[in-house]
Amino acid sequence: MSFAVSDAVSRILGTALDGVSLRQSVIADNIANVDTPGYRASSVDFESSLRRAVEGGGFDAPGTGGVEIEKTATNTPVGVNGNNVDLRKETLAAVQSQFQYQIVSRAVTDRLEVLRSSIGGV
Numbered sequence: 001m002s003f004a005v006s007d008a009v010s011r012i013l014g015t016a017l018d019g020v021s022l023r024q025s026v027i028a029d030n031i032a033n034v035d036t037p038g039y040r041a042s043s044v045d046f047e048s049s050l051r052r053a054v055e056g057g058g059f060d061a062p063g064t065g066g067v068e069i070e071k072t073a074t075n076t077p078v079g080v081n082g083n084n085v086d087l088r089k090e091t092l093a094a095v096q097s098q099f100q101y102q103i104v105s106r107a108v109t110d111r112l113e114v115l116r117s118s119i120g121g122v
Contacts, residue, residue: 012054013108019046019069020101026071027094030085038082041074041090 023044033039046069053067076084 009111013104013111015050015067016104019044019050020097020104022069022071023097024101027090027097030090031087034085034087036083039085041076041085042071043074045070045072
């Protein structure tokens, strides 16, 4: 996600939106393959890397500040058909990521409103 304003806060919010968006896509893939023999579920982690970058001031330079959005295989136990998708876990993760996306989107909107207001916009 890129913003017209390219400061550290905008890059942090953009990176968070990218991470949550990828997570939603991975969760959707997991749910779609709940009955696929041999399918292995994946998960997405970016929060720990984002936290380290923010704490270390890594967002002062252009780009994502070294934040890694990682897609990894889950360690959920494998069933008899070789599939390890836990539908309850994935459904809860989908709801949680939807709330995360709404919160970050709202932060982006609020940030843009503050910037518009500060430059004399309506």
